[in-house]
Amino acid sequence: MHFADVLPLQSGASIRAYDLSYETYGTLNADRSNAVLICHALNASHHVAGVYLDAQGGVVPKSEGWWDTMIGPGKPVDTNVFFVIGVNNLGSCFGSTGPMQRNPDSGEIYGADFPVVTVQDWVQAQARLLDALGITTLAAVMGGSLGGMQALSWTLQYPERVRHAVVVASAPNLTAENIAFNEVARRAIVTDPDFHGGHYGRHGVLPQRGLRIARMIGHITYLSDDVMNEKFGRQLREVAIGHASGYKFSTQDVEFQIESYLRYQGDKFSEYFDANTYLLITRALDYFDPAAEHGGKLTPALARARAKFLLVSFKTDWRFSPARSREIVKALLDNQRDVSYAEIDAPHGHDAFLLDDPRYMGVVRSYFESKVTPC
Amino acid sequence: MHFADVLPLQSGASIRAYDLSYETYGTLNADRSNAVLICHALNASHHVAGVYLDAQGGVVPKSEGWWDTMIGPGKPVDTNVFFVIGVNNLGSCFGSTGPMQRNPDSGEIYGADFPVVTVQDWVQAQARLLDALGITTLAAVMGGSLGGMQALSWTLQYPERVRHAVVVASAPNLTAENIAFNEVARRAIVTDPDFHGGHYGRHGVLPQRGLRIARMIGHITYLSDDVMNEKFGRQLREVAIGHASGYKFSTQDVEFQIESYLRYQGDKFSEYFDANTYLLITRALDYFDPAAEHGGKLTPALARARAKFLLVSFKTDWRFSPARSREIVKALLDNQRDVSYAEIDAPHGHDAFLLDDPRYMGVVRSYFESKVTPC
Numbered sequence: 001m002h003f004a005d006v007l008p009l010q011s012g013a014s015i016r017a018y019d020l021s022y023e024t025y026g027t028l029n030a031d032r033s034n035a036v037l038i039c040h041a042l043n044a045s046h047h048v049a050g051v052y053l054d055a056q057g058g059v060v061p062k063s064e065g066w067w068d069t070m071i072g073p074g075k076p077v078d079t080n081v082f083f084v085i086g087v088n089n090l091g092s093c094f095g096s097t098g099p100m101q102r103n104p105d106s107g108e109i110y111g112a113d114f115p116v117v118t119v120q121d122w123v124q125a126q127a128r129l130l131d132a133l134g135i136t137t138l139a140a141v142m143g144g145s146l147g148g149m150q151a152l153s154w155t156l157q158y159p160e161r162v163r164h165a166v167v168v169a170s171a172p173n174l175t176a177e178n179i180a181f182n183e184v185a186r187r188a189i190v191t192d193p194d195f196h197g198g199h200y201g202r203h204g205v206l207p208q209r210g211l212r213i214a215r216m217i218g219h220i221t222y223l224s225d226d227v228m229n230e231k232f233g234r235q236l237r238e239v240a241i242g243h244a245s246g247y248k249f250s251t252q253d254v255e256f257q258i259e260s261y262l263r264y265q266g267d268k269f270s271e272y273f274d275a276n277t278y279l280l281i282t283r284a285l286d287y288f289d290p291a292a293e294h295g296g297k298l299t300p301a302l303a304r305a306r307a308k309f310l311l312v313s314f315k316t317d318w319r320f321s322p323a324r325s326r327e328i329v330k331a332l333l334d335n336q337r338d339v340s341y342a343e344i345d346a347p348h349g350h351d352a353f354l355l356d357d358p359r360y361m362g363v364v365r366s367y368f369e370s371k372v373t374p375c
Numbered sequence: 376m377h378f379a380d381v382l383p384l385q386s387g388a389s390i391r392a393y394d395l396s397y398e399t400y401g402t403l404n405a406d407r408s409n410a411v412l413i414c415h416a417l418n419a420s421h422h423v424a425g426v427y428l429d430a431q432g433g434v435v436p437k438s439e440g441w442w443d444t445m446i447g448p449g450k451p452v453d454t455n456v457f458f459v460i461g462v463n464n465l466g467s468c469f470g471s472t473g474p475m476q477r478n479p480d481s482g483e484i485y486g487a488d489f490p491v492v493t494v495q496d497w498v499q500a501q502a503r504l505l506d507a508l509g510i511t512t513l514a515a516v517m518g519g520s521l522g523g524m525q526a527l528s529w530t531l532q533y534p535e536r537v538r539h540a541v542v543v544a545s546a547p548n549l550t551a552e553n554i555a556f557n558e559v560a561r562r563a564i565v566t567d568p569d570f571h572g573g574h575y576g577r578h579g580v581l582p583q584r585g586l587r588i589a590r591m592i593g594h595i596t597y598l599s600d601d602v603m604n605e606k607f608g609r610q611l612r613e614v615a616i617g618h619a620s621g622y623k624f625s626t627q628d629v630e631f632q633i634e635s636y637l638r639y640q641g642d643k644f645s646e647y648f649d650a651n652t653y654l655l656i657t658r659a660l661d662y663f664d665p666a667a668e669h670g671g672k673l674t675p676a677l678a679r680a681r682a683k684f685l686l687v688s689f690k691t692d693w694r695f696s697p698a699r700s701r702e703i704v705k706a707l708l709d710n711q712r713d714v715s716y717a718e719i720d721a722p723h724g725h726d727a728f729l730l731d732d733p734r735y736m737g738v739v740r741s742y743f744e745s746k747v748t749p750c
Contacts, residue, residue, distance in 0.1 A: 011618070012624075116624040174609070175603070180595045180633050183591070184595065193568055198626075213559060216559040216562065220555045220559065228550070229552070234548060234551065234664065243387065244668070246667075249388070252561070252573075252654070262555055283630075
């Protein structure tokens with residue numbers, strides 16, 4: 001959808017005109033009361049559920065939406081009941097206006113000139129999309145990780161437009177350690193000689209070295225120590241002939257399976273993800289902090305919220321630990337809000353929010369069935 | 376000290392001749408029974424204690440040894456009682472033979488051709504240094520982190536030569552997550568265009584970009600989440616004028632103090648540390664695994680040890696967690712060994728082993744006074 005109106009940004013800059021890519025699933029009901037907006041995290045997109053078909057009508061392999069376990073007919077967020085909207089955020093690289101596209105003012109590819117966007121800016125742009133779709137009030141806004149921050153921000157920016165907010169594996173802001181991991185990833189990208197200050201597009205190159213490192217760092221923080229040990233442990237990639245230890249004794253070759261896995265993830269990511277988008281999205285994470293304008297106090301910051309809430313966290317998530325979700329729960333309870341909270345004992349770390357854990361799916365299903373479903 | 380004899384390595388390669396840099400503190404007693412060997416971790420050296428003096432006899436600023444809080448006259452490892460030896464490991468970049476030096480066979484700088492060395496190799500080389508110093512039996516061998524692995528390996532490679540082993544903030548092997556962090560750091564170095572396959576010396580450049588990233592990653596894992604939050608939290612580097620949020624809204628500038636700290640640490644490290652050494656030392660960490668040749672079982676692996684042990688871990692150390700030290704304690708107890716164990720409730724993460732915590736210092740002091748001191 002094209003938007004011709006200027007979008008003023010939190011930074012003071014603005015975007016003159018922009019497109020948002022979105023997908024919808026299910027049917028908007030007559031009183032437009034069954035819309036559920038899904039907000040995405042770092043490297044996801046508007047393609048939330050379902051599969052794509054090729055020209056012959058066959059299913060494109062691996063084309064499942066990133067939350068396809070959660071959203072669809074008969075699934076926890078049931079598209080037989082709800083009208084679900086997935087939207088790609090501004091600054092991303094999957095269709096919505098972002099650094100890979102041309103600045104309408106200059107005709108040049110934005111690159112590093114794309115303005116810094118924040119969670120608040122994304123929510124504002126999403127609200128305009130809902131306006132255009134004729135949806136005044138959301139049955140629910142829902143997201144995991146950075147998507148959960150957007151869901152929380154919706155309840156503060158547009159308290160009257162949200163009946164329910166489902167905030168999964170999220171946090172009221174990043175810790176110093178979270179910011180530190182983001183910063184190392186950004187430095188890997190920015191100091192890649194192919195980055196060219198963010199204008200690699202003009203030089204016909206891509207800072208893939210930096211992107212690989214960034215993704216490898218990210219991947220470590222998405223998984224739990226336990227699940228890594230269970231999945232890879234100290235298993236070697238292949239046993240070298242002639243060494244009783246099985247080691248190849250090389251500093252540069254792959255020795256352990258975890259190394260092979262991380263290199264593969266880094267390579268894959270560097271082929272489809274835009275480096276400037278990575279910088280923008282990690283900065284949006286860093287900046288999110290609704291308590292900041294209340295002296296760091298979350299309770300007054302969340303006083304504006306009118307929605308009912310479901311919060312979900314995962315015990316082994318050390319990126320956005322359960323303690324961070326509990327901070328949100330406490331601040332909402334301090335404000336006498338209606339809050340459900342589930343802490344799932346899943347082994348998968350932060351990644352658990354994307355996986356098909358039956359307890360997790362059950363919690364979301366029962367919340368939607370018992371509380372969100374329009375009467 | 377120069378060694379003219381070939382050192383056969385665990386990999387099957389060998390080093391034809393080599394030097395080891397070492398320092399000693401205190402006096403070797405008449406029966407040569409008061410020697411304590413200190414093994415160093417990743418970026419440390421033989422300069423364990425004391426300060427250096429300049430030509431005028433003044434103290435060189437910041438020249439304290441890396442374990443100066445622990446070792447010296449009247450300190451927990453009291454050099455009025457013990458003869459302490461610090462030795463720089465092979466492959467390091469602080470004086471002992473390593474990748475920055477010339478291969479005597481080719482006359483070329485070793486660079487990437489320096490052979491892969493392991494904890495076992497280091498211990499073997501250290502044993503030759505003790506032979507040369509006329510020391511048959513150590514009162515104690517002691518180290519933290521990778522240094523603790525060397526201390527543990529001493530008790531297995533030379534069980535008759537070690538009376539006590541003090542193993543601090545260490546582990547019986549690396550977890551998949553540990554290896555993963557090492558691998559990302561190595562990839563950052565190896566994919567730096569200035570790395571030149573490890574022969575940057577021949578090109579007159581240094582892979583400083585990669586080293587910076589490697590050090591930044593390392594630093595995050597040395598600190599606890601709590602201590603980072605306490606020290607830096609979400610504090611901004613400087614407040615920009617005109618934005619209520621205090622943000623500059625930049626993806627590349629420093630916004631948060633933690634970013635500034637990490638960049639500084641990365642810059643500093645990249646100026647003094649050798650990239651090939653970084654690869655070698657992280658690989659030595661990855662490879663260490665005494666249980667491997669016993670089907671992954673630590674109890675039979677440690678059956679050879681004859682020493683008495685003190686193990687120390689730190690509650691907030693998530694790099695080498697207390698659970699890893701407890702694995703060693705359990706395996707030693709299974710073998711009816713004499714083991715003391717202290718788990719210190721210090722907030723500083725893995726870094727705690729280098730810091731001056733009174734409980735930690737007290738534990739080591741009392742162990743040395745009551746158990747190690749020669750009668």
